[in-house]
Amino acid sequence: MIKRIKIGIGSCGLAAGAAEVFDFFKENVRDIDIVGVGCIGHCYAEPIVEVETDNGSIYYHSAKPNQAYLDKVLNMEDDFRLSFRPERSDRELPKVTKLAGKIDPISIDEYIQHGGYEAFQKALKMKPADVVEEVKISGLRGRGGGGFPTGLKWSYLLAQQSGEKVLICNADEGDPGAFMDRSLMESVPHQVLEGMLIAVRATGATQIFIYCRAEYPLAIKHLKIAINQVLDKKLNRINGQEIDIHIKEGAGAFVCGEETAMIHSLEGNRGTPRFRPPYPTDSGFKGYPTLINNVETYANIPIIINEGGEEFASLGTENSKGTKLFALAGDLKYPGLVEVPMGITLSEVVYEIGGAEKGSVKAVQIGGPSGGCIPADQFDVKIDYDSLESLGAIMGSGGLIFIGNNRCMVETARYFLDFTARESCGKCTFCRVGTKRMLEYLENITHGKGQPGDIDFLEDLGNKIIKGSLCGLGQTAPNPVLSTIRYYKNEYQKHVVEKQCEARVCNALVDLYLDQEKCIECGLCIKNCPVNAISDDFVIDNEICTRCNSCIEVCPTDAIGRTARGDASA
Amino acid sequence: MPKITITIDNRKLSVENGKTILEAARENDINIPALCYHDKVSHNTSCFVCVVKDTKTGQFMPSCAAIATDGMIIESESEEVQSMRQMALNLLLSEHTGDCEAPCTIACPAHAQVEEYVRAGRNKELLKALQIIKQRIPLPMSIGRVCPRFCEKDCRRNVKDQPVAINDFKRLAADMHYDTYMEDLPELNGKKVGIVGAGPGGLAIAYYLRLNGIASALYDKMPQAGGMLRYGIPEYRLPKQILDREIAHFDKMGGITILCNRELGKNLNIEELKNKYDAVAIAIGSWKPTSMRAEGEELAAGGIQWLEKIALNNWSGENPWKTIVIGGGNTAMDCVRTSVRLGSPEVYCFYRRTEEEMPAEQIEIDEAREEGVIFEFLTAPVKLTEKNGKKIFTCIKMKLGEPDASGRRRPLPIEGTEFDAEADTVIAAIGQKTAAPKGLILNRWGDIEVDSDNYQMADNIFSAGDCVSGPATVVEAVAGGRRAAMGIISYFNNEKYKESYIINVSRGHWQSLRPDDLIYLRDIRKSDRQKMHFIPIEERKKTFKEVTNSFTVEEIATEGERCYECSCTAKNDCRLKDFAEMYNAHPETIKGEKLRYDFDTRHPAIILDRNKCIKCGICVKVCKEVVNLSLIGFKDRGFGTHIDTAFGEVLPTSCKECGECIEACPVGALDWKEKS
Numbered sequence A: 001m002i003k004r005i006k007i008g009i010g011s012c013g014l015a016a017g018a019a020e021v022f023d024f025f026k027e028n029v030r031d032i033d034i035v036g037v038g039c040i041g042h043c044y045a046e047p048i049v050e051v052e053t054d055n056g057s058i059y060y061h062s063a064k065p066n067q068a069y070l071d072k073v074l075n076m077e078d079d080f081r082l083s084f085r086p087e088r089s090d091r092e093l094p095k096v097t098k099l100a101g102k103i104d105p106i107s108i109d110e111y112i113q114h115g116g117y118e119a120f121q122k123a124l125k126m127k128p129a130d131v132v133e134e135v136k137i138s139g140l141r142g143r144g145g146g147g148f149p150t151g152l153k154w155s156y157l158l159a160q161q162s163g164e165k166v167l168i169c170n171a172d173e174g175d176p177g178a179f180m181d182r183s184l185m186e187s188v189p190h191q192v193l194e195g196m197l198i199a200v201r202a203t204g205a206t207q208i209f210i211y212c213r214a215e216y217p218l219a220i221k222h223l224k225i226a227i228n229q230v231l232d233k234k235l236n237r238i239n240g241q242e243i244d245i246h247i248k249e250g251a252g253a254f255v256c257g258e259e260t261a262m263i264h265s266l267e268g269n270r271g272t273p274r275f276r277p278p279y280p281t282d283s284g285f286k287g288y289p290t291l292i293n294n295v296e297t298y299a300n301i302p303i304i305i306n307e308g309g310e311e312f313a314s315l316g317t318e319n320s321k322g323t324k325l326f327a328l329a330g331d332l333k334y335p336g337l338v339e340v341p342m343g344i345t346l347s348e349v350v351y352e353i354g355g356a357e358k359g360s361v362k363a364v365q366i367g368g369p370s371g372g373c374i375p376a377d378q379f380d381v382k383i384d385y386d387s388l389e390s391l392g393a394i395m396g397s398g399g400l401i402f403i404g405n406n407r408c409m410v411e412t413a414r415y416f417l418d419f420t421a422r423e424s425c426g427k428c429t430f431c432r433v434g435t436k437r438m439l440e441y442l443e444n445i446t447h448g449k450g451q452p453g454d455i456d457f458l459e460d461l462g463n464k465i466i467k468g469s470l471c472g473l474g475q476t477a478p479n480p481v482l483s484t485i486r487y488y489k490n491e492y493q494k495h496v497v498e499k500q501c502e503a504r505v506c507n508a509l510v511d512l513y514l515d516q517e518k519c520i521e522c523g524l525c526i527k528n529c530p531v532n533a534i535s536d537d538f539v540i541d542n543e544i545c546t547r548c549n550s551c552i553e554v555c556p557t558d559a560i561g562r563t564a565r566g567d568a569s570a
Numbered sequence B: 001m002p003k004i005t006i007t008i009d010n011r012k013l014s015v016e017n018g019k020t021i022l023e024a025a026r027e028n029d030i031n032i033p034a035l036c037y038h039d040k041v042s043h044n045t046s047c048f049v050c051v052v053k054d055t056k057t058g059q060f061m062p063s064c065a066a067i068a069t070d071g072m073i074i075e076s077e078s079e080e081v082q083s084m085r086q087m088a089l090n091l092l093l094s095e096h097t098g099d100c101e102a103p104c105t106i107a108c109p110a111h112a113q114v115e116e117y118v119r120a121g122r123n124k125e126l127l128k129a130l131q132i133i134k135q136r137i138p139l140p141m142s143i144g145r146v147c148p149r150f151c152e153k154d155c156r157r158n159v160k161d162q163p164v165a166i167n168d169f170k171r172l173a174a175d176m177h178y179d180t181y182m183e184d185l186p187e188l189n190g191k192k193v194g195i196v197g198a199g200p201g202g203l204a205i206a207y208y209l210r211l212n213g214i215a216s217a218l219y220d221k222m223p224q225a226g227g228m229l230r231y232g233i234p235e236y237r238l239p240k241q242i243l244d245r246e247i248a249h250f251d252k253m254g255g256i257t258i259l260c261n262r263e264l265g266k267n268l269n270i271e272e273l274k275n276k277y278d279a280v281a282i283a284i285g286s287w288k289p290t291s292m293r294a295e296g297e298e299l300a301a302g303g304i305q306w307l308e309k310i311a312l313n314n315w316s317g318e319n320p321w322k323t324i325v326i327g328g329g330n331t332a333m334d335c336v337r338t339s340v341r342l343g344s345p346e347v348y349c350f351y352r353r354t355e356e357e358m359p360a361e362q363i364e365i366d367e368a369r370e371e372g373v374i375f376e377f378l379t380a381p382v383k384l385t386e387k388n389g390k391k392i393f394t395c396i397k398m399k400l401g402e403p404d405a406s407g408r409r410r411p412l413p414i415e416g417t418e419f420d421a422e423a424d425t426v427i428a429a430i431g432q433k434t435a436a437p438k439g440l441i442l443n444r445w446g447d448i449e450v451d452s453d454n455y456q457m458a459d460n461i462f463s464a465g466d467c468v469s470g471p472a473t474v475v476e477a478v479a480g481g482r483r484a485a486m487g488i489i490s491y492f493n494n495e496k497y498k499e500s501y502i503i504n505v506s507r508g509h510w511q512s513l514r515p516d517d518l519i520y521l522r523d524i525r526k527s528d529r530q531k532m533h534f535i536p537i538e539e540r541k542k543t544f545k546e547v548t549n550s551f552t553v554e555e556i557a558t559e560g561e562r563c564y565e566c567s568c569t570a571k572n573d574c575r576l577k578d579f580a581e582m583y584n585a586h587p588e589t590i591k592g593e594k595l596r597y598d599f600d601t602r603h604p605a606i607i608l609d610r611n612k613c614i615k616c617g618i619c620v621k622v623c624k625e626v627v628n629l630s631l632i633g634f635k636d637r638g639f640g641t642h643i644d645t646a647f648g649e650v651l652p653t654s655c656k657e658c659g660e661c662i663e664a665c666p667v668g669a670l671d672w673k674e675k676s
C-alpha cells in the first residue's frame, strides 16, 4: 500500500527538473498524497521520488514528468529504483539531516509529529545557564567555518547585562559549491528555527535576524512560512517576551558572511569586517551584545538538548564532536550532501561515499575556496578540526571538492584564489592588493611566464597576507596556493623552469595534435573549429588554435589530444 | 584611571587602560608608522602599516585598533615586523600611480627642482628661481647656456607639442640676479680642502664646501679657471666674459682661493696637498684625445687641443681654410662651427654612422648646418697623408650592421669604397680620455675609481667630474661635485656619506603616454614654445658673438604657463612616500596591474586623483564622522575598490571652507590644486 509519494523539490531537485515531475504527479495522481520535500543528499540521482509504504520506502531516481515513469512508480517496478550503496549508507550518519527530505518542510505539524520543538519545550523548563552548560558539554563547535565552541560563545552572551541582545543566524553560505545550509533551510526550516529559539532561551536574546543570501529564494520562502507558523503557535514567547524574527536578504557578497561584516550590512552600512575585539558578544549589532551562529550550528541544538550534551559528545574525536555535513562536488561519481560522524577518514568519504575510484583523485580541496588541498596520500587523515589544520587545510563550512588526476594544481590554486581575490572587501592592503598580486604571479606561471623566485615570492607574500589581514577571508585566501606549493612544488617548478604543464591543462603550455592513424576523416573537427585552425588534410595549426577543445570534444575516435607545447610539430 | 604595563621593543611603558597600542606608543615617543590612522575618526584598520607583533600569542595585529592589555609584550621594529611593513608598502606602491617628482627634475643629473623654478619664472620671481636653481646648480650662467637639456628631453609637454624651454629659465634668472645674489653663508669652520682642477667639478666641490663653512684652494694647470668651460666650449656658446662673472662669485663668497698655472706632476704634488689640507679633491677633467686608429693620424689636430689653442688666443686665429672634422659629438660640432667663424670657406663633418646615431645635440647639428657645414655620414678614416702642403685624407664608406653594446648599430666598412678627400686642416674630434697622474686608483676605462656613495678614492682623497665619469657634461660634473663635497663633509664628521633613499613613483615616460594619460592641474591648451632669439646668420658665421640672446621676463612668464606642473601636489607631505623610504620599499618590487581612474578637477580648488588613493578610508570617515556629511564613500570590491563621491558629483564648493578630508588624506589623492 502506498501511503504517500514524496518528491524532492529542494534547489538541487528543481535544477534537475523536479518541479515538472511534481506538477505532473500532482495532476495525474488522485488518491495518493503527493508531497514536496527537501533534499536527501543524493544529488547525483535527482529528481528523486520516494514511495512511502507501510513497510518502508522505495526510492526512484531520474524522475520524468510522463505517464510511463509515473506508472513505474505507482506499480513499484524495479526500473529506476534508487538503491543506496552500502558503501555510503554504512558510513553516513544522518542526525542533523535525519528529517531532511523525509518530512514536508513547511508543515510545522509534521515536524512536531516527528518530535520537533520537544527540545525547545524542554529548554523552556531548564534554567538558561543549564541550557548553555549542556551545549558546552556537547563540545559543539561552530559549523560556519571558524569552529569556535558554541557553548562558550553562548555563555558570553548570557553573561551580558544588557536590556537588548541580538541573535543572528548566519545563512549567507558564500562558499561556492557548498549548500549544506541551503539544504537544511529548505528541508527542515523548523529545526533551524528551533535551534535559534533554544538559543534565545539560553542567552536572553531579544530579537532574531536571519541573514540569508538572496540567491536562496526557496530557503527564504520556507523560512518565512515556518516563521509565520512559529508566530501562530506563539513559540516566540520566550523569557517573558515576544521575540521578533526578521529575515534580511544579503546581496551576495561573500565577505558579508563574516560576522562583523554581516553586522555592518544589517546596520545598513557597507559590508566590511572590522577588527576584533570587541567581539560581537560584547558589542555587535548597533552596539548590542550579539550572538552569531551558523545555520548548521543551530540545527544541531535540538539534538543536543534532546539527547543530552554527553550523548552528543560521545560521537567524534577529542576536539571535534558530533557529525558534520559535507557538500561533495568536483570530479567524483556521486556528488551530493552527506552527513558523517566527526573522525571519519577522508579516504572513506572520498572513495566509499563519493565513489571515486582509487587513483582517480589527486587531492581534495576542503574548507571552501580558501581551504587547503589535501593530497591523496594523506587521505587517511581523520576529519576533525585539528587534523585538517595540521595539513594546511581547514574544516571550513563543509565544502569538499574532488580534484581529479587530470587537473593541474597550479591552475586549481589560481582558480580558487581568483574567487577570494574578487570577494575581498578591499579594506586590508594585504588582502586587497596581495591576493591580486598572487593571482597575477599564478597567471604568469600558468602562462609560462613564471620567473625563478616566483614560487618563493608567492610563499612569502601568502604567509604575510595570512598574518596581515583583518578577517578570515584574507587570513585564509592564500591557503590553496600555499598548500598546493607544499604538496605539489614539483608541478609549480615544472611550469616555471621547464614551461611544462604535465596535466596539459594550462593552454599556454599545450599544443593540440591530431593522430592521423586514428583519424577517420569525418571532418567534424574542421566543422567545429571556431577559428579554422584545422586544415583540409587534418593538420592543426597551433599558431591559430585557441585551445578551446571543441575538436577534441567532437572527435568520435579520440584522434585529437593535448600535448606539451612544441611537441605537436615534432 | 588605572594604569597597565606593556612592553614595546623592550621598553616598559605604563599607560592608561583602554588605549590602543599605537596611542600608548605615541604617548611615549615610540613612533609606529600608520597611514590609515587619524586621531579624529574611528579606526579604519586598512593599511596594516602599523602592524606589530604580540610576542605572547605570536600574532600580528594593527596597533591602531588593538587595545593594549596588561603585560603585553609587543615588537614594533623587529626584522619580522619591518618585513611585514615593507611588504604592505610594496603592495600599496604596486597599485599606486602618480609622479612623486616631476620627470624634468628626475632627468636633471643634478636633480634641480625644475618645476619649482619654472613656476617662480612664471610668476616673474626670477630671484626666487635663481635661489632654487643654485641649490643644485652652482654654475647657472654657464649651464643655462651650454646644458644639453636632459630635463627637456623628458618633459611631459612633449606629449602635446614641444618641451618647456627649461634651461632658458636658468639663463635669465642668472643673467638678472647672479651678480648680486649672495647665499646665506655660515662662518668658516677652520677646515680646508685642496682641490685640483678649477673646472665645473672642482668649482662645484668648492661651492658646496663653502655653503657648509669649509674653505678651499682650487689649483688649475691653465692660466685661468673654468676648465672646459673656458678652453673647450667656444665663445659663441659661452662668452668668456660671462664665465668670468660666474667665477667672480666664488671669490666673493670668501674662503675660496683659485691658484692657476699649477699642474699635477709638474709643480703640484698630491702628497704635499694631502699633508697641507684636511682633504684633497681631484677634479682634473678628461682632456686626452682618443686615437683615430688611422695611419698618419698625427697629421690631424685633436679636437679639444685645437679649441684650447684658439681659446688661449682669445677666440681668434688663422683661417684653417678647407677643414674636415671627424666625429659626431658636441666637440666635433664646436670644431666645425669654430672653423666657420675663423673664416674657413668649406667645412665638412665626417661621421661613420648616420645623423640619427650622432651623439651631438640635434640643435648643434642644425645650427652647424645653418652656418654652412656639410655633413658626410657613413664615412670613416683610413689614413692621412700630406702632399704639397695639403692633407690627403683617405676614407671609406660604411654601412650599418647589427647593434653593438651601446645599442647603436655597428658601422661596417664597404669594401672597395675608399676615396681621397683633400683638406687644409683635419681635426679629429672623436673623444677624450682621462689622463690621470700616477698614484691614483683607476678603473678599467682609465678613469678615477671612487666609492659611488661618497666619491672617496682613498683616505682623505675624493674625486669628481669628468675624471671620474669619463667625458660628460657640465651638469653631470656639478652633480658629482656636490656628492664629493657631501662626502668630504661627512668624512670630517667621521661618517660615510650616502644619498638618502628616495622613491619615485612615475606615470611613465612621455613617449609611452597619451595626452589623456596625464593628470593636469592646469589648462592644457596648445601653445608653442617661445622662439629663441638668434643673432643674424652673417654675424654668426663671422664673429664669435653669442649665438642667441636670453629671453625677456615676459617671455619667460609666458613660457612658464606651458608647464603642466607634473609632480604630485603632496610631494612634500606624502606619508606613503615617507614610510616607503623609511622601510626601504620600492615601487618596482612587486609588479602588476594598476587600475586607471578618472581624475576630477571640476572643483575650483581641489583635485581628486584616485590613481593615488591607497583606500585608507580616512576621507570617508572624516566626512561622515567629523563633518557629518557622507559625500564620499567606497565602491566595488577586491582590487577594484575605490572611493567615489555620492553619485559621482563634484565635491561641493562648500568643501573649500571645510577641507577636512583633504588635510587628512595621507597621500595626494585628495588635495588642494595650489602648489607652493
Ligand SMILES: Cc1cc2nc3c(=O)[nH]c(=O)nc-3n(C[C@H](O)[C@H](O)[C@H](O)COP(=O)(O)O)c2cc1C
Residues within 6 Å of the ligand: A141, A142, A143, A144, A145, A146, A147, A148, A150, A170, A171, A172, A173, A174, A175, A254, A255, A256, A257, A258, A259, A260, A292, A293, A294, A295, A297, A298, A397, A471, A472, A473
Ligand atoms: C569571509 C568569511 C565568510 C564567512 N562566511 C560564512 C558563511 O557564509 N556562513 C557562516 O555561517 N559563517 C561564515 N563565516 C564565519 C562567521 O564569521 C562566523 O564565524 C560564524 O557565523 C559563526 O557561527 P558559528 O560559530 O556557528 O560557526 C565567514 C567568515 C569569513 C571570514
Ligand code: SF4
Residues within 6 Å of the ligand: A255, A272, A273, A274, A423, A424, A425, A426, A427, A428, A429, A431, A432, A469, A470, A471, A472, A473, A474, A475
Ligand atoms: S581580510 Fe580582506 S575581506 Fe577581510 S577585512 Fe581585510 S580586506 Fe576585507
Ligand code: SF4
Residues within 6 Å of the ligand: B102, B103, B104, B105, B114, B115, B118, B154, B155, B156, B157, B164, B166, B562, B563, B564, B565, B566, B567
Ligand atoms: S611640464 Fe613642467 S613639470 Fe612637467 S616635465 Fe615639463 S617642465 Fe617639468
Ligand code: SF4
Residues within 6 Å of the ligand: B612, B613, B614, B615, B616, B617, B618, B619, B620, B643, B661, B664, B665, B666, B667, B669, B670
Ligand atoms: S582619497 Fe581618501 S581613501 Fe584615498 S588615500 Fe586619500 S584619504 Fe585615503
